Amino acid sequence: MSIFITLLRGINVSGKNRIKMDALKQLFIELGFDNVQTYIQSGNVVFQSDVSETLELARGISEKIEKSLGFVVPVLVLTAEELKNALQNNPFIADVTKNPDFLHLTFLLAIPEKAKIEKLFEKQYLPDEFDRNGNILYLYCPTGYGNTKLSNTFLENKLKVTATTRNWKTANELMRLVDSNFKV
Secondary structure, X not given: OEEEEEEEOOOOEOOEOOOOHHHHHHHHHHOOOEXXXXXXXXXXXXXXXXXXXXXXXXXXXXXXXXXXXXXOOOEEEEEHHHHHHXXXXXXOOOOOOOOHHHEEEEEEOOOOOHHHHHHHHXXXXXXXXXXXXXXXXXXXXXXXXXXXXXXXXXHHHHXXXXXXXXXXXXXXXXXHHHHHHOOO
């Protein structure tokens, strides 16, 4: 069985797309997943499955949520290895002048077209900084994520792909859940 991390986009925000974590956990159990664990109210789920294709898992989860709850939620599924690599490859973490409280990872559901990426990188959005590795954007937002121009909506509009962002603490906590509860 493989270990996966699911990141749901846009649930429990401003009273929209409300999903209680016990109900979300039950949906994952009904899908046949094992060792299902949720983390905080923003749609983070760690689980095990015999299915190995992340896109197939994401499609099944999205369909189950729509059928059971009546709304569509973008779903990103990562392997434990993908999350581990995302954390290890953060270009800002080695910089001791950067406060980890202001680090974020934006996961893109697909790799954007090269021209769209190049256009995004033509500009700077100071004081915020960003970098990219594959389908992950690393953000450093020293005045807070709530104040950055580099929001999910902005990035989705520029790159034409769905995105979901997690702060550094949450991403590391998800990895800790994997490490402490599963044999990796």
